[in-house]
Every structure is written in structure tokens, then in C-alpha cells.
Amino acid sequence: MTTKPEVYLDYSASTPVDPRVIDAMMPYFGKVYGNSTSSHRQGRRGEAAIEDARARIARILNCQPSEIVFTSCGSESDNLAIRGAAWRARQRMAPMRIITSPVEHSAVINTVLQLSDLMDGASVVVPVDKHGLVKTEDFTAACQNGAAIASVIYANNEVGSINDVAALAAIARQHGLLFHTDAVQAGGQLSLDVDALGVDLLSLSAHKFYGPKGVGLLYVKDGVEFPSILTGGGHEGGRRAGTHNTAFIVGMAKALELAYAEKSERLAHYRKMRGKLIDGILSRVAGAELSGHPVNRLPSHASFVLPGIDANALLMHLDTNGIAASSGSACKTGNPEPSDALLALGYPPEAASCGLRLSVGIHTTEADIDFALDVLVNAVAKLRRLKREFVA
Amino acid sequence: MSAADKRVVVALSGGVDSSVAAALLAREGYDVIGMMMRLWSDEALGGAEHNRCCTPDQMRIARRVADTLGIPFYALDTKDVFRDIVVQYFIDQHRDGYTPNPCLECNRHIRFEWLLRHAMALDADFLATGHYARIAKRPEGGYLLKKGLDPAKDQSYVLSVMGQEQLARTLFPVGEYPKAEVRRIACELGLDIANRKDSQDLCFLGNNDYRDFLGAHAPDLMTRGPIVSSEGEVLGEHRGLSNYTIGQRKGLGVSSNEPLYVLAMNAIKNALVVGTRGELGRDRLVAERFNWVGGAPPAVEFRAEVKIRYRSQAQMALIKPMGDDCALIEFNLPQQAVTPGQAAVVYQGDVCLGGGLIAQFADEEDDLKSSDQMIQFIA
Numbered sequence: 001m002t003t004k005p006e007v008y009l010d011y012s013a014s015t016p017v018d019p020r021v022i023d024a025m026m027p028y029f030g031k032v033y034g035n036s037t038s039s040h041r042q043g044r045r046g047e048a049a050i051e052d053a054r055a056r057i058a059r060i061l062n063c064q065p066s067e068i069v070f071t072s073c074g075s076e077s078d079n080l081a082i083r084g085a086a087w088r089a090r091q092r093m094a095p096m097r098i099i100t101s102p103v104e105h106s107a108v109i110n111t112v113l114q115l116s117d118l119m120d121g122a123s124v125v126v127p128v129d130k131h132g133l134v135k136t137e138d139f140t141a142a143c144q145n146g147a148a149i150a151s152v153i154y155a156n157n158e159v160g161s162i163n164d165v166a167a168l169a170a171i172a173r174q175h176g177l178l179f180h181t182d183a184v185q186a187g188g189q190l191s192l193d194v195d196a197l198g199v200d201l202l203s204l205s206a207h208k209f210y211g212p213k214g215v216g217l218l219y220v221k222d223g224v225e226f227p228s229i230l231t232g233g234g235h236e237g238g239r240r241a242g243t244h245n246t247a248f249i250v251g252m253a254k255a256l257e258l259a260y261a262e263k264s265e266r267l268a269h270y271r272k273m274r275g276k277l278i279d280g281i282l283s284r285v286a287g288a289e290l291s292g293h294p295v296n297r298l299p300s301h302a303s304f305v306l307p308g309i310d311a312n313a314l315l316m317h318l319d320t321n322g323i324a325a326s327s328g329s330a331c332k333t334g335n336p337e338p339s340d341a342l343l344a345l346g347y348p349p350e351a352a353s354c355g356l357r358l359s360v361g362i363h364t365t366e367a368d369i370d371f372a373l374d375v376l377v378n379a380v381a382k383l384r385r386l387k388r389e390f391v392a
Numbered sequence: 393m394s395a396a397d398k399r400v401v402v403a404l405s406g407g408v409d410s411s412v413a414a415a416l417l418a419r420e421g422y423d424v425i426g427m428m429m430r431l432w433s434d435e436a437l438g439g440a441e442h443n444r445c446c447t448p449d450q451m452r453i454a455r456r457v458a459d460t461l462g463i464p465f466y467a468l469d470t471k472d473v474f475r476d477i478v479v480q481y482f483i484d485q486h487r488d489g490y491t492p493n494p495c496l497e498c499n500r501h502i503r504f505e506w507l508l509r510h511a512m513a514l515d516a517d518f519l520a521t522g523h524y525a526r527i528a529k530r531p532e533g534g535y536l537l538k539k540g541l542d543p544a545k546d547q548s549y550v551l552s553v554m555g556q557e558q559l560a561r562t563l564f565p566v567g568e569y570p571k572a573e574v575r576r577i578a579c580e581l582g583l584d585i586a587n588r589k590d591s592q593d594l595c596f597l598g599n600n601d602y603r604d605f606l607g608a609h610a611p612d613l614m615t616r617g618p619i620v621s622s623e624g625e626v627l628g629e630h631r632g633l634s635n636y637t638i639g640q641r642k643g644l645g646v647s648s649n650e651p652l653y654v655l656a657m658n659a660i661k662n663a664l665v666v667g668t669r670g671e672l673g674r675d676r677l678v679a680e681r682f683n684w685v686g687g688a689p690p691a692v693e694f695r696a697e698v699k700i701r702y703r704s705q706a707q708m709a710l711i712k713p714m715g716d717d718c719a720l721i722e723f724n725l726p727q728q729a730v731t732p733g734q735a736a737v738v739y740q741g742d743v744c745l746g747g748g749l750i751a752q753f754a755d756e757e758d759d760l761k762s763s764d765q766m767i768q769f770i771a
Contacts, residue, residue, distance in 0.1 A: 313510070316466040320425060320514050333451055334430030334467025382513045390473060390506060 006322045007368040009277075011300055011361035012157060012185060013326055017251070018210040024254040025212065028247035036244045037233065046246045053253035060260050061202075061219055062193040069218045069236045070249050074184035074205030075107035077218040080229055080240060081180040081201040082111045082151055086119060088178075088226035089148035096121030099142045099150035102344035103132045103158070105182050108151050109340075121148070131293040132161040132345050139168055143175040150177050154186040154202075158328040158341040158357060159292030160301030162190065169198040178224065184208055184216075188259035189267060189298055200224050204256075206248070210362070211255030215248035266362055270299040273360040273369055277302050280373040285380050291342060291355065303357045305347060309383050311355055312336045317379035323372050326357045395421040400563060401511035402426050402520045403503065404465065405445060406453035408583075409522030409566050412574045415581050416565040417520055418461045425514065426458040429470035429507060432479055434598050434605055445595040457583055468510060470502065477501045479596055483610045486634045489659030489752060490733025493550070493702070494594060496749075500553035500683075508561060520563040523547045524571070525744075527559050535559035537685045537744040542570040549702045552737040552747030553683050606634045617662035619646055622655060622671055630664040633657045639672060639729030656732075656753055673726030679736040679748025682717045686745070689713035697739045698723070700730055700750065706739055719748055 028049060034042025036050050051065070058065040071077045082098065089096055098112045102125050116123045124147070126138045134152050143150065150172045155162045165181050172179035180201035183192060188209030194202055201224065205216040220239065232241025259266070281288050281304060291303045306314070311327035312334060318325050328339030338352035358372070395417075402414040404426035418424045428451060433443035442448065451467060458465035478498045485492035503521065511519040524540030525548040534556055539546040554562070566574050597605050606613045614632035621627055628646040630636065636644075640654040644666060653672045656665040677700070682689070690713060697706035698721055707727060712720040721736055730750060737747035 310469060312467075312469055316468070317514060319464060319466075332455075332467060333448065334428065334446070334469045335471075336469055386509060386513050389509065 004322050005371055006324075007372050008324045009358040009360060009364070009368070009372060010324045010326045011364075012160075012208070012298075012357060012359035014207050014213065015210045015361055016363070017207075017212050018255060018258060020258060021211055021251045021255045025247040025251040028250055032246065036246060037235065046244065049246055049250050050244050053249045056253045057217065057256055060192060060256055062195045063219060064222060066237065067194075067219055067222055069220055069239045070244065071216045071218055071240060072214055072242075072245070073216045074105070074182065074203050074208075075216075076230075077184075077203035077205070077216045078105065078107040078151075078180075078182055079111050080218050081203060081220075082108065082149060083115065083229045084226035084239075085149035085178050085180070085201075086115050086121060087229070090119065091227065094148060095146045097124055097145065097147040098122075099124045099126060099139070099147045099177070101126055101128055101134045101152050101163075103128055103156050103341045104151065104153050105157055105184065108153070108182055112151070126152075128344055130346050131296075132156050132159045132291075132341065133293065133296075134163055134168060136164070136167055136171060140171050140175075143171055143177055146175070147177050149180055149201075151180040151182065154181045154183040155190060155298045155301075156292065156341065157185045158339060158355065159303045159345065160185075160297035161293040162186070162296050162298065165199065166197050169200075173198060185298060185301075188256070189263075189270075189300060192260075194219050194221070206252035206255055209255050209259040212248045212251045215245055215252045217252070267299045269362065269364075270360050273364045273366070274300060274302050276366065276369045277358055277360065277373070280369065281376065284373060284377050291345065291347075298359075300359050300361060301357070302359065303355065305342065305351050306354050306356055306380060307351055308387060309354045309356075309380055310336065310387075311353060313383055314356060314379060317383065318372075318375060321375040321379070323375055326359075328355045328357065396423070398517040399423040399425065399515055400518045400520050401507075401514060401516040402463075403507060403522070404428055404454045404458065405522065406450040406457065407522065408575060408578050409524070411454075411457045411522070411583050412569075412577050412581075413520050413522040413563075413565040414457065414463065415461055415577065415583070417563070418463060424461070424463045425511075425516065426454060426461075426463050426465040427507070427511070428454055428465070428467045429474070429502070430467050431595060432471040432475035433596050434600065434608075442598075443595050444593070444598070460581070460583060468507075470506065473506055474498070474502055474596075482594075483606065483613075485733050486606055486613055487610060487659065489633055489657035490749075491637055491731045492733045493735060494596075495550045496553055496735055499550055504554055504558045504562065508558060512561070518561055518563045520565060522566055523551060523564050524567050525551050525564045526567040526742075527562060527564060534686065538567075538742045539739070539744065540564075540567040545571045548739075548744040549699055549735065549737050549747070552685070552735060552744055554685060555683065556685070556687050559685070603635050607632075610634075615662060617664065619644065619664045619666055622665060622667045627652075627666065633659060633662065633664060636664055638731040653729075658754070672728055674723075674730045674753075675726045676720065676722045677727075677730050677736060678714075678751040679719050679721060680717070680751045682713075682719050682746060682748030684716075684746040689716060689719070690745075696745065699735075699737045699739070700727060701734055711738055717748070 032045045034046045036046040054065040054068050100112050112123045115121050124142045126134050126142045152168050154165050169179040178200045181199050182203045184205045187204045200221040202219040207213040228239050230241050235241050287307045289305045291305050328341050338349040339355050342352035342355050400417050400422045404410050430446050431443040455465050478494050481497045482492055482494045508519045524545040526538040528536040539548045613634040616629055618626045619628040619630050636654050638654050652666040655667045693712040696711050698709045699706045708724045710722045732750045732752045734750050735747045736750050738745045
């Protein structure tokens with residue numbers, strides 16, 4: 001069989017690990033294998049690597065190393081922040097309310113819903129505008145009544161829009177509330193200066209910026225204390241038990257350093273590729289609409305609503321032609337539901353089932369975009385024809 | 393052109409047959425894509441949340457099979473079109489006093505139309521399924537639909553709705569093998585599915601009985617009405633026509649000197665017609681919506697074997713085509729429990745010539761302008 005071109009346009013879902021990151025990780029599988037909590041030299045070598053990684057990451061986040069808690073992924077970081085804050089509120093007999101937005105990652109939404117359900121808390125979902133951004137007036141109003149925590153996504157995974165996290169964090173602070181942001185999509189592209197952002201808690205995941213899957217972190221501002229939700233040994237200052245994944249933590253630090261050292265070149269490349277993609281789709285696919293904010297969005301991220309196109313079927317057509325893309329409504333089980341994010345932006349349910357996300361990365365080329373556009377235009381035409389044939 | 397240049401979409405269910413079909417095609421070098429239709433299921437009844445054909449378990453197994461074979465796998469949302477066409481047909485047919493076979497309707501409109509077209513849109517050359525049937529090329533052009541090699545597993549009955557256009561684009565890889573061999577291939581491939589049970593009930597009922605389903609979705613079908621003899625004498629009351637099947641003896645709640653059987657359902661009068669075993673036998677039927685696999689009916693009447701149920705023996709009969717989509721079928725011997733709504737499928741040897749849906753006996757009499765007595769029996 002002839003090899004067909006493969007074009008990966010799903011960097012928002014995950015990225016390949018940078019070879020330089022792999023090189024940095026390798027010694028910590030075989031050569032340095034000690035448990036970082038052991039007192040012998042093997043253990044100390046592991047511990048040194050982890051503390052070195054922590055210090056390097058802290059420089060990028062503009063925080064103290066002790067404010068970094070290593071986790072297994074972005075979802076764990078979100079859980080740690082929100083559950084931790086909820087338990088903290090319970091300890092203090094404070095309100096169990098959680099303020100959040102309707103366009104959070106499921107790691108935040110489902111955690112909030114479960115806590116509301118199990119712990120008699122009430123979740124307050126602050127509406128977003130048509131671009132998916134939380135409005136400061138609404139957020140201020142929600143903060144009036146106090147809460148265990150407010151959690152608002154930094155850059156949305158589905159539509160790419162970037163919230164004014166600094167402004168929201170300032171409002172929360174004025175009302176004496178803890179503020180968490182899920183910065184998983186923002187990692188590698190936006191400023192992670194936690195001091196400038198003014199956040200108390202911030203989640204990151206390494207595999208979004210060319211690091212390995214299976215490692216993430218939670219920034220916890222000094223002085224913010226809550227019970228651990230993963231109890232065991234005293235790792236991570238008692239905030240998250242579990243043997244350190246030394247190699248992956250080292251890999252995350254390396255990937256984050258590379259991302260911010262090369263940020264301006266990478267973002268320029270993303271913007272160029274992404275711009276070509278958006279122009280091509282808006283001009284060649286009738287009815288296509290850019291979802292999310294037109295300008296204030298992640299540089300790598302393009303998302304669309306393609307009216308009348310079943311996102312599930314479209315992804316299948318793209319995949320059989322070698323193109324990896326994504327959609328908020330598509331589902332591997334063929335049971336698509338309208339995207340909650342698109343519904344929250346005000347799209348009607350029919351349109352909210354027609355979302356398409358294309359995200360570019362460091363390996364994307366102009367030829368990739370040209371090829372993807374041709375395939376996409378063709379697939380949309382075929383699906384529209386099929387749909388006409390089966391309208392009863 | 394070799395297999396390598398051909399793309400095949402396989403309707404993958406997670407069962408043994410479709411998995412082996414995919415494996416055989418992959419082995420031959422086809423560019424194989426596995427696909428599962430996400431079908432509608434009756435969630436309202438509080439039964440199974442998933443259609444039996446596509447439970448999370450089935451889907452997981454199918455995905456695993458696809459991974460093992462190194463082929464892509466997709467699930468397609470087919471819920472609305474399946475509900476609108478197949479489920480609605482099931483309800484409507486019951487309302488009209490038929491006992492429908494929705495699998496035929498699914499094959500006619502969903503599998504070999506909707507799915508086939510979606511496969512073609514993916515630039516596939518063929519759609520393949522795990523049915524036990526065979527397709528043969530006629531030397532003079534066109535295609536024959538033949539029984540599967542394994543007579544015990546033959547599924548050509550439910551494929552009798554297929555025409556030349558569909559056959560030209562369809563592959564039935566397991567139809568060439570006995571079931572035991574298919575299971576052996578599944579084991580050999582390490583597909584962890586070789587000993588799974590074959591499915592029987594209608595896929596969209598969840599775990600519910602079809603009567604409960606109809607009661608919930610078409611409560612009017614559960615309207616009580618008279619049980620009458622073939623002479624029109626009222627003998628008792630029935631609990632809604634859909635609760636009964638032709639040939640049923642037990643549970644009628646009518647006492648009589650000799651055993652009584654359900655002979656017919658008169659939907660217009662909401663009457664259940666019962667009679668003796670002798671009255672149950674019928675030596676002819678009219679089949680409507682007849683599909684001739686070859687495209688057109690034979691010009692003259694002919695002798696052939698006819699199956700009136702999926703799992704019944706074929707019986708010798710004289711077939712008299714009436715126009716393009718109707719046929720009168722006269723059996724050599726009377727048949728028990730001829731059931732309107734089921735398919736009458738015509739064979740000559742291994743070859744399936746086509747089939748139609750057994751008409752209501754009232755319509756049959758209209759068609760054939762027959763005796764007063766029979767009209768009285770229905771009207």
C-alpha cells in the first residue's frame with residue numbers, strides 16, 4: 001500500500017515530545033532510579049533532579065519553588081485545587097459555593113458538579129459572552145456572596161478564547177476568594193507569571209507543550225493551605241502523596257523552558273499557519289464561521305462551526321484522508337451531543353453539534369495546511385450531499 | 393486491480409462474524425475501515441440505555457478487534473434515521489395488524505442504503521458485513537444472491553431486499569465458510585470473541601419485551617377488542633392485537649370444544665380472529681413490496697421453494713408474479729401460521745430470487761377478487 005500523507009492538526013489535544021526533552025529524561029529511567037524520598041545516594045540524585053526541575057519551573061512561573069506541586073496530569077491539578085479548596089471551606093465552616101464558568105474543561109466542571117452533589121455545595125456558573133469570555137461584571141456579582149473558590153479557565157480548549165485572568169483574579173482577591181485557573185491550554189503560549197496574573201492556584205500539563213503525557217503541576221500560592229486529596233507519604237509538602245515520577249518531572253521542566261525560550265518564534269509560526277487555515281476555511285467552506293474570539297485567542301488554535309455538518313462524520317472523513325482534527329461534540333461512540341461550550345456561547349443545539357477544532361504546532365507546514373484545506377472542502381461537500389439525500 | 397487498491401468499509405459489530413469478515417478482508421490486502429452504526433434504543437422505558445447492537449461493551453470489543461487488525465474504527469450516529477425508518481415501521485406495521493420483521497427494513501433502508509452510501513462517500517469500493525450469504529457474478533452480467541455455505545447459518549432471508557446496485561458493492565466474506573471455520577479463524581487471529589453468543593431479540597428493545605415497548609410507544613395498540621370466530625361469532629375479549637401472534641394457541645382465554653388458534657388480526661375492526669387447526673393452514677399467499685434480486689420478475693410463473701419465516705424450512709410452491717412488486721404464491725401443501733408482515737422469500741436451490749412481505753389476507757382477497765365467505769371473515 002502506498003503511504004498517504006498524514007497531517008496532524010490536533011496539537012491542542014496533545015503534542016509530540018521534543019527530542020531534547022526525551023534526551024533530558026533518559027538518564028532518569030535507568031541510571032538514576034532511586035526513590036527521591038530515600039536517603040541514600042540514588043535517592044538523593046533523584047531528589048536533586050526533581051528540586052532542580054522545580055526551581056527551573058518556578059523561574060518561568062515567577063514564583064517560589066515551594067509553590068509548585070507536581071501531579072500526574074492537568075485533570076489531577078484541577079481536582080487538587082477545587083477539592084482542596086472545598087475541603088478547606090468545610091474545615092472552616094465557610095460557604096461551599098464554587099464559582100466557575102460554563103466553558104471549563106471537564107476536569108473542572110465535573111469536579112464542581114460532583115462536589116455540589118455530594119457536599120451540599122452550590123455551584124455558580126457565571127455566563128460567558130458570544131466569544132466564550134467571562135464578563136467581569138457578572139463575575140463580580142457572583143463573588144459578592146462568598147465562595148470556597150472561583151475557577152475560570154485561562155484559554156478555552158474548544159474555542160481558544162483567552163480570559164482576562166488577571167482582572168478576574170483581582171476581583172476574587174477583593175472579595176477574599178481563592179482564585180484558580182486551568183492554564184493547561186495556555187501553557188507554552190501565554191504568560192504564566194503567577195505574580196502578574198495574581199492567581200492563587202494554576203494548573204498545567206506537560207504534554208500540551210511538547211513534554212510527556214502523565215505529568216502536570218499545580219501552582220499553590222504560599223500561604224494557601226488545604227487538606228491533601230491524595231493522602232499517603234509526605235511528598236510535595238504533604239500536598240500530594242505518591243512516588244515522584246522523576247523522569248517526567250525533569251521532562252516537563254525541560255519542555256517548559258524550551259517553550260518559553262523559543263516562544264516568539266513558535267508563536268509567529270503558529271500565527272502564520274493558523275491564519276492560513278482560517279482564511280482558507282472561511283473563504284472555501286460556505287457557511288463556515290469562526291467560533292471563539294477572532295483575535296484574543298490562542299495563537300495555535302482555530303475553531304469553527306460548520307452548519308449542517310455532523311462533526312463525528314467529518315472527523316472520520318478527515319481521518320481516512322490522513323488528517324487529525326477534533327471537535328467538542330464528536331465522540332468516539334457515535335453518540336454526539338451538542339458541545340456544552342458552543343451552547344454556552346449561544347449557538348443553537350443544531351449548530352453546537354457542528355464544531356471543528358484545528359490546532360497547529362511546531363511541525364505544521366504550509367503544505368500541510370494546503371492539503372488539509374483540500375480534504376476538508378471535499379469532505380464537507382460530500383457530507384452535505386449525503387445529508388440532502390437522507391432528509392425524509 | 394488488486395485488493396490493495398480497493399477500500400472496504402466493514403460493518404463491525406464486535407461479534408464473531410463481522411470481526412472475521414474484517415480479518416479476512418485485511419488478510420487479502422484490502423484497505424479496510426471498521427464502522428459501527430450507533431442505533432436508536434428505547435431509553436424511555438428505563439430498559440437498556442443502549443441499542444443491543446452498540447452497547448459500550450460491543451463498541452469496546454469492536455474497537456479492540458480493529459486495533460488487533462490494524463484498521464481504523466469509527467462509530468456513526470445513525471439514531472435519528474433508524475428511529476424514523478425502522479422503529480416507526482415496526483410500530484406502524486403492528487398498528488395495521490402485521491407482524492413485522494424490522495431487520496429486513498433495516499437492511500433495506502439503513503444497512504444497504506444509508507450505511508452503503510456513507511461508505512461510498514468515504515471512497516470505499518465495497519461495504520462488507522458478517523452475513524452468511526454469498527454473492528456470485530453471473531456470466532451474462534449482474535449478480536446472484538446465494539445462501540451462505542453453511543445451511544444452518546444462512547441469512548439470505550433477511551438480505552432478500554437487496555438489488556443489483558447493492559450486490560455490486562457488497563461483500564459477504566464469511567458466507568463462504570461454515571460457522572465452525574469462522575469460529576476457528578477468530579481463535580486463530582486471537583480475537584477474544586470466538587465463543588460469544590449469537591444475538592436473537594430485536595436490537596432496539598433494550599431488555600424489554602416487544603409488547604411492553606409497543607404499550608409504551610403506541611398505547612392505542614393495547615386497546616381491547618373482540619375475539620371472533622372465522623364466522624364472526626364473538627367468543628371473548630383480547631388485550632390488544634399486538635399481544636398475539638398468528639398460530640398462537642395458549643393464553644387466548646376462550647373456551648371451546650377443540651383447541652383454537654389465532655388465524656388473523658383485523659386491525660380495522662380491532663378483532664382477533666381465531667379458528668381450529670384445520671383453518672390455520674393456508675395454501676397460498678400474496679407477497680407485496682416484492683423485491684426481485686435480479687431487478688425484474690420472471691415473465692412467467694415458475695416453481696420454486698419459499699421460506700415464510702427466517703427459521704423455517706423452504707416449501708415448494710408455484711410463484712405467479714403480479715406486476716413488478718407483487719406475487720401470488722401457491723404452495724403444494726397448506727402452510728401453518730402464514731403471518732402477514734413476515735417475508736416470503738423465494739429460492740431456486742442456493743439462489744435467492746427475492747422476496748416480498750406477506751399481505752393481509754383481506755388485501756389478498758381484494759387482489760384476487762375471491763369468494764364472499766372470505767370477505768365476510770375479514771370484513
